């Protein structure tokens with residue numbers, strides 16, 4: 001609790017998203033230690049969406065990135081990232097955006113993913129018209145069942161199609177294992193290993209057909225430790241590790257520390273056991289089951305009574321000293337990625353626990 005206390009917190013208008021720079025730096029160091037360096041790390045920057053954090057990653061020696069939106073990709077290219085994978089399916093007018101980005105930054109190795117033959121044709125045609133060449137990876141469904149071609153023959157067919165498209169470059173395979181989770185480490189490991197085996201078998205099948213699979217990129221925060229142990233995996237792509245949140249920290253032991261908290265004030269306390277905070281669904285993302293945050297200094301047994309856009313009504317367990325209007329609380333989001341996307345800017349807390357500056361969430365949105 002004390003390590004999150006901000007010495008000049010009273011200078012910060014609430015609600016505010018606080019970024020603890022030292023914790024971010026520690027998380028960057030920790031993942032490097034877990035992976036024996038950054039050569040096989042391609043962090044997903046959708047968690048932070050900030051050029052300032054991407055610069056911290058670049059400065060640490062991380063030289064390749066994953067993102068979800070053209071806006072995130074543009075932000076990365078603008079700060080000098082040279083290897084950017086948009087791990088999201090570009091369709092319709094987004095194809096023009098990504099092609100335009102490649103024209104603007106011809107030296108950036110820009111890659112997209114695809115799982116559909118018509119989409120690959122559309123990408124290839126757009127690249128041909130713009131006289132650019134994009135990397136394209138086959139998105140393989142290894143069990144999450146969200147996107148991705150079936151492993152095996154279906155993925156091979158798409159790989160062949162990409163390889164035969166003159167304005168696309170077959171850049172390998174992408175396999176996100178978002179179904180790896182839960183609080184049982186054995187189940188997490190088993191699910192991650194089963195998933196990556198499907199991707200590796202597909203890789204071997206494609207290579208046997210004579211096509212080179214440049215790289216296999218896989219996994220997120222719960223699975224990457226197991227996935228990176230597989231030799232045929234070139235890169236892992238966790239995102240949440242940079243800020244961490246209670247959604248993951250309640251499930252698994254890792255060296256990662258919470259680095260993004262919402263500072264909130266009590267704005268009403270008219271009844272004995274109820275308080276209203278100024279952190280509603282416009283400050284902390286409500287896209288998980290409750291509780292949407294942990295309030296440091298309050299018992300875990302608080303009841304989430306009601307949430308509106310700018311209000312969060314909490315019921316305190318009996319015996320809890322009653323907070324007063326104006327009291328501040330530090331809230332750890334359950335889902336930090338969607339919480340960050342609610343903010344235009346963040347308040348940066350330095351190594352001494354002092355709020356020193358603000359940073360823009362410059363790739364906020366799409």
Ligand SMILES: Cc1ncc(COP(=O)(O)O)c(C=O)c1O
Nearest residue numbers: 044087176220221237238239240
């Ligand atoms: C395609 C893709 N890759 C990687 C990640 C990173 O996963 P995590 O947030 O668990 O680190 C995500 C998360 O949504 C994702 O959608």
